[in-house]
Amino acid sequence: MSFLSRLRRFPFWGWFWLILGALYFILPLYATFAFSLSWDPADPFKAYERSFGDSRFWNSFLLSNILALATILASIILVVPTAYWIRLRLPQARRLVEFLTLMPFVVPAIILVFGMIRIYSTPFTIPFTDIVFMQPLTQFKAGTNILIVAGYMVLSMPYMYRSVDTGMRTVDIRTLTEAAQSLGASWFTIITRIILPNIRSALLSGALLTFAIVVGEVVLASFLGVNAFGPYLFLLGQHRAYEPAALSFVSFLLTWIAMGLIQLVTGGQGQAAGAH
Amino acid sequence: MTHLALSGISKHFGDFTAVRDFNLDVKKGEFVSFLGPSGCGKTTTLRMIAGFEIPSSGMISLEGADITDKAPNQRNVGMVFQSYALFPNMTVAQNIGFGLQVRKEKESAIKDRVKEMLSIIHMEDKANSFPYQLSGGQMQRVALARALAIRPEVLLLDEPLSALDAKIRVSLRAEIRSIQQKLGITAIYVTHDQEEALSLSDRIVVMNVGEMEQVGTPFEIYNFPTTRFVANFVGSLNTAEAEIVDPNKGTLIMDGARLESSGELKGRNKGDKIMIAIRPERLSFLSEGKKENVLDGKVENITFLGSVVRVDVTIGGRKFSMDTFNRPSLELPKIGETCKVTCSDKAVLILKE
Numbered sequence: 037m038s039f040l041s042r043l044r045r046f047p048f049w050g051w052f053w054l055i056l057g058a059l060y061f062i063l064p065l066y067a068t069f070a071f072s073l074s075w076d077p078a079d080p081f082k083a084y085e086r087s088f089g090d091s092r093f094w095n096s097f098l099l100s101n102i103l104a105l106a107t108i109l110a111s112i113i114l115v116v117p118t119a120y121w122i123r124l125r126l127p128q129a130r131r132l133v134e135f136l137t138l139m140p141f142v143v144p145a146i147i148l149v150f151g152m153i154r155i156y157s158t159p160f161t162i163p164f165t166d167i168v169f170m171q172p173l174t175q176f177k178a179g180t181n182i183l184i185v186a187g188y189m190v191l192s193m194p195y196m197y198r199s200v201d202t203g204m205r206t207v208d209i210r211t212l213t214e215a216a217q218s219l220g221a222s223w224f225t226i227i228t229r230i231i232l233p234n235i236r237s238a239l240l241s242g243a244l245l246t247f248a249i250v251v252g253e254v255v256l257a258s259f260l261g262v263n264a265f266g267p268y269l270f271l272l273g274q275h276r277a278y279e280p281a282a283l284s285f286v287s288f289l290l291t292w293i294a295m296g297l298i299q300l301v302t303g304g305q306g307q308a309a310g311a312h
Numbered sequence: 313m314t315h316l317a318l319s320g321i322s323k324h325f326g327d328f329t330a331v332r333d334f335n336l337d338v339k340k341g342e343f344v345s346f347l348g349p350s351g352c353g354k355t356t357t358l359r360m361i362a363g364f365e366i367p368s369s370g371m372i373s374l375e376g377a378d379i380t381d382k383a384p385n386q387r388n389v390g391m392v393f394q395s396y397a398l399f400p401n402m403t404v405a406q407n408i409g410f411g412l413q414v415r416k417e418k419e420s421a422i423k424d425r426v427k428e429m430l431s432i433i434h435m436e437d438k439a440n441s442f443p444y445q446l447s448g449g450q451m452q453r454v455a456l457a458r459a460l461a462i463r464p465e466v467l468l469l470d471e472p473l474s475a476l477d478a479k480i481r482v483s484l485r486a487e488i489r490s491i492q493q494k495l496g497i498t499a500i501y502v503t504h505d506q507e508e509a510l511s512l513s514d515r516i517v518v519m520n521v522g523e524m525e526q527v528g529t530p531f532e533i534y535n536f537p538t539t540r541f542v543a544n545f546v547g548s549l550n551t552a553e554a555e556i557v558d559p560n561k562g563t564l565i566m567d568g569a570r571l572e573s574s575g576e577l578k579g580r581n582k583g584d585k586i587m588i589a590i591r592p593e594r595l596s597f598l599s600e601g602k603k604e605n606v607l608d609g610k611v612e613n614i615t616f617l618g619s620v621v622r623v624d625v626t627i628g629g630r631k632f633s634m635d636t637f638n639r640p641s642l643e644l645p646k647i648g649e650t651c652k653v654t655c656s657d658k659a660v661l662i663l664k665e
Contacts, residue, residue, distance in 0.1 A: 207400070208395060208397065211393050211395055211397040212397055212399060214362070214364055214384070214391070214393070214397070215391065215393060215397035215398075215399075215455075215458075216399075216410070217363075217364075217383075217384040217385045218362055218384055218385070218387075218389060218390060218391040218459070218468075219385075219390075219410055219411030219414060219458070219459075219462060220385045220386075220388070220411055220414045220415055220462065221385055221410075221411075221414045222385060222414075225414060229410075230399055230401075233401035234399070234400055234401050236401075
């Protein structure tokens, strides 16, 4: 094959758009990384050393990770059976549920958090009595953590629900369920041993998106007074120049590691290989 | 003794009646097929036996116990689906052993049963393969083994061969029948393929618009269809209107030609119009000495179908198809020639509307 005919067969525009897209994502990241190294030419990693040496970083980062894991777990418990039941028994409710899951895009987080504070900062009384059923959730630490996880669940709902729903679409949920039932399986067995393993990569995608949202979230954490990673990064950015850039780069790196882990765990194959 | 009994089963979806007054007794070890066109209610009936649909009325009993409202996972009924429905996240061995694990059987017992099932379906070498690594025929054999592994009271098969190519379909249906006979398991098989139903079944239930049209052995269904629907649905058929001349002797007039029928004409009167049917293979060219049921015809077309030759003949303005075995000594009239066609009185079937 001559050079010219090879050149003609080369997908120029395909590569052009791919490289352009890659630059769009990589250049800001590179700029952030380069900036984070420019604090002290004698010690390029000074911003990283300072950031990692700060106990507030570790505390807020650890807390955000715990909150993210709690949100992912609670979301899976809520979303998987819901999406499964809608696909199996209530297909007519799908549009309504999809609309509800999109609400976080319509209602800003600031409204959500003010609504939560307003409702949960007063004690719960049994209707028509003065008997206090539950103290205000905002008055104790565990209560606030429950509130923030619930808020994160709402914010991540569009991503988690859609990931799970798309995962279920690729598997013949109804027939697999009936096959398992005919073999004697209970609902719990069907969900844990048939449904969850077959939507594994969809779940991981949803979990990753939830993780990214929770770790970077500022509004809920700030207004509920939770010392999470988002507010810490925000405050740092107001007073310092180089450390926030270093921590942003670390956040990106963590996200990429998570994506790599997904590829590793799923073996790079679709969760529904062989499903009919 | 009746193993599975369906008594007065009906199923309504809103205003639509999918199954109406279905009654059937199935003996232990019997292979019964539900045969009918799409939408006739055969799959709905099967799903009611499996427990995936609850009958609107009627009762289903297994070994004398009422299972009408029992959950699917408490019926001990194995099911094979058209789409295989193998669990993609499990290997062949894990798929087969799933039902036993759910029943909390001992690990050694599960291993032994899986091994036995793999040997029955001749797939010992595929124990560790995943479903996506198997062909359609192999997947359906695994699905069969999985359903059989739990030793079900009844095996339900919902068009299990529809997604397979013709050659595999024929070999697998023979395998299904042989395994069913070997294990002596009661089986209900849903199909719209008459050849499948005729070749596999002890009995066939022909269904149409939610109702049972006829129940009988493949021989009875094919040779003695009682309704026009069954006659038309199972095999090829020539149908015509005839008038009763003598109901006691079974004498009829069809387009001016006199016919004798051994079919049931009780309760009919002279002059009544009835529908008759004759299978193409029951018609033949006139042999010497024959006097009854001789019809004058004209050859319209001759088609070679391999082992069979189909001759289209016009008799009294009506087209009849006639099948004859293809052999080297076969002598056929030419297209356009007149001929005499005959059949026995047993070949003239009287149809209910």
